[in-house]
Amino acid sequence: MTRSRTVELEGHIIDSGTMQRCFGAVMDLGGSFDVEQFDVGKHETEESYCRLTVSADDAETLRAILHELHQNGAVLEDPSAVDLVAAPADKVVPPDFYSTTNHPTEVLYDGEWIDVERIEMDCALVVDPDGSEDGSxxxxxxxxxxxxxxxxxxxxxxxxxxxxxxxxxxxxxxFGFMQGGVSAERPSESTIREVAAELRAVKEDGGNVMVVAGPAVIHSGAGDALADLVAAGYVDALSAGNGFATHDLERSIYGTSLGMNVETLEHPRKGHKHHIWTISEIIRAGGIEAAVEDGIVSEGVMYECVRNDVDTVLAGSIRDDGPLPDTITDAVEAQDAIRGQAHEADLVIMLATLLHSVAVGNCLPSTTKTVCVDINPATVTQLLDRGSAQAIGMVTDIGTFVPTLAEFVLEGDE
Structure with a gap:
């Protein structure tokens, strides 16, 4: 028995590719559609409207089709109010709970569409009937x-x-519409200049810039350039791991990163012990901030983060040595701390770290401007595959990208 439902699409659905994606989803999943009304916007600012009936041979197929259409912005004709069920216990959601996307979302409650706050993918959606300050x-x-x-x-x-x-x-x-993609053939210098211009614009508008950094930033010799950006006030939040901070601090204390002098590429005697000695020194001092205050650490990214009061989250890993006393070793606690940073960010720059890039990407709404840079294309590919389609992907050497970015950003301050 054929099952049918009518859905509506509204907005710039033609040039944004929404209609194409919706029609494709219906056909790919074995359904059919009948366009009942189609009003085309006649100039670039006028929105279009489409009402179509979607049909399938069984209820399960129709449900799958409607799910895909919903993800692309389709709404059932004459939608009913959001269906709410009380959670039966802590950490337990009702069956068939709605799992969120990272796109801006609204719920129909008490006859009004309400914006969903703190939107991110793969979460539950909760409604508090009188949770706002005005009781709404x-x-x-x-x-x-x-x-x-x-x-x-x-x-x-x-x-x-x-x-x-x-x-x-x-x-x-x-940062134009859905520019996400991976290519080593992008004109790197011009793209970096555009990223630099956006970074300056965000800060001039009072926005928040978050940097997600991996140890390769330090190993490649790009740490000084990142420290310069922090010192100049262009970084509001830093998300990294124990390794990034350890090697940055090691460079300040011993002049090496993972036992290697990043300028001469020489390996000093016993240099392989420098990272664990560094951790020991920071523990003895009582933490990174105390080590800066005591003069043990006198330069580098972490030094500048302390001096400039940058919100820093170091998320731990099962692989960590030490770890540093500032590293959050509880995974859930670390997630919550990263989530707090991500929700405040207007621009996120991800530098040579697969795990942290994907972790932060999972917390970001699709409206947050994001750039992901790595010499390995798989890093950018996995980020985009996880749903961060808004990200600019640059496959290039991080040791070249960060200094060039800093040069373009800071030349405007001269």
Missing amino acids: ARAYTKTLNAVEEGDLVATDESGIRVNPPERPRSGGGA
């Missing part, structure tokens, strides 16, 4: 381990509207 309803995301008994959790997709990014009405440069 509030909707927001919660990770599964943060769900509490009694939380009103959205189920299915009724009363939920997703708003994927649309092609902007003006040019967006390197």
